[in-house]
Amino acid sequence: MEFANVEPLVGVIIPTYNCDRYIEQAIESVLQQEGCTYEIIVIDDGSTDSTEKILAPYTERYSDRFRYIRQKNQGVAAARNHGIAVARADLIAFLDADDYFLPGKLARQAEILTKRPDLGIVHSGWQRVDMQGNKLLDVCPWEQIPELDLENWLRWKPVLPSAMMFRREWLQYVGGFDKRFPPAEDTDLVLKLALHGCKTTWLRQITVGYRQHGESAMHKGLPQARSLCAVTDNFFAQPNLPGNVRLMEQSVRYGTLVWIAWYLHHTGHHQETTEYLQQAWEYRPHSGMETVINWIESFAEFARNWGVEFDVNNLTSSEEWQELIQWIIQTTSIGGQNTELII
Incomplete structure (x- = not known):
């Protein structure tokens, strides 16, 4: 697909920090996407490994669709917000640097959002994989949670940014990710969006390889626990919650x-x-x-x-x-x- 002088439909934001082991696979999985135009924005959150060296060829070869931006280490929330701020596309897909997209992910989610202007998010399923990318388990959350309204977001919290696509205006409207809640800032974001009326639907398809390893956010037990509690406290501390939600x-x-x-x-x-x-x-x-x-x-x-x-x-x-x-x-x-x- 020709990208030169074409406005991208989707901005793929890849925050990374010392993830040189996996970053190439993440980027290649985006470059293999077909059916829609996209831009790739890598926000390097102060990596001290060989990330910059690995990504240099991409900057040169794919200058029409690839940007590499370094920033002082501030955490993944700040990195994602930086990507949102510089993106040109109306639709935003996040991809953690240790995950990778499966074929057709961008085109199918973008098609739904293009046809449904009432929606702000399209979610999908994911495949848990080990460090080498071998399949562990397919996760199809819609089987348990067919409707993604505020009540179900609160009860089940099936949040995985790499499996989602967002309308950029909604992300800007709620102020993006809150840096106070790592690593559960993604759950906080979705609750904010749903509370403000942002609608979500499922693409009932596995679209992402979600890598499980010791350095991933979901393996950081105590920070994850404390952060999720803080997000819950913050949500219910709001004074004007709907009555059914308060109950x-x-x-x-x-x-x-x-x-x-x-x-x-x-x-x-x-x-x-x-x-x-x-x-x-x-x-x-x-x-x-x-x-x-x-x-x-x-x-x-x-x-x-x-x-x-x-x-x-x-x-x-x-x-x-x-x-x-x-x-x-x-x-x-x-x-x-x-x-x-x-x-």
Whole structure:
């Protein structure tokens, strides 16, 4: 496709920081996209590895569609916002430097947004892959969440920027990503957009390879947990929330804290797992024993959705879990019940 002197339909913003191992695959996956014009904007957030050297040939060879911009290290939110500010296209696709697009991603999402001016976001599915790009699991969130309205964003938070495409004017309207909430600034953004009336639909297709490795944001257990709590606190601190949303606060907080607890268990933070379950206890919708059973069932479901094994005995036989059960027994009337099922 000829790009010279043609305004791009889609701006692909790739924030990167010391990701020279994967950045080429990310860029090549964009260059292989067909069916729409695009620009590639790489925002290098102060990398100290060989990123600049690797990308130099792209700047020369694809000068009609490729820009490489370095900035002082400020975090991924600032890098993405920088990309939004300099983009020429009306539609924006984000691509983390360790992810990659699958064929047809840009054209199919852009087609939906072009035909549907009422929409601000098109979301899609993704494929979890390992460090080498080998498939681990297909994730099709629409099977569980067919409608992406504010209530479902709050309850489920199926956010992955690399799988999404945004209308640029909506991103500008809400001020882009908030630097206060790394690494959950993407969840904060989507909640802001939905609260302001931005509509989302699904492209029911796997469009992205989402790489799982030790340095990815989703493997940073404690920062992710604290950030997601901060985003939830910030959202419900707003004074003029719709009444139906305000009524959801207790259940949203409970569900969020239980998911965080599972995530911390999954990433090896066992003491913090029980601390977040103690917080979830304050918002429980069930009786004491039912709540503990719900935790175990939720952990099993989250693990299944994540494509990993869940060993219930490993959880319930741990010292931290036993201490948690004793805490429950001491602080509630559950001590008078048969606790054999939960110990």
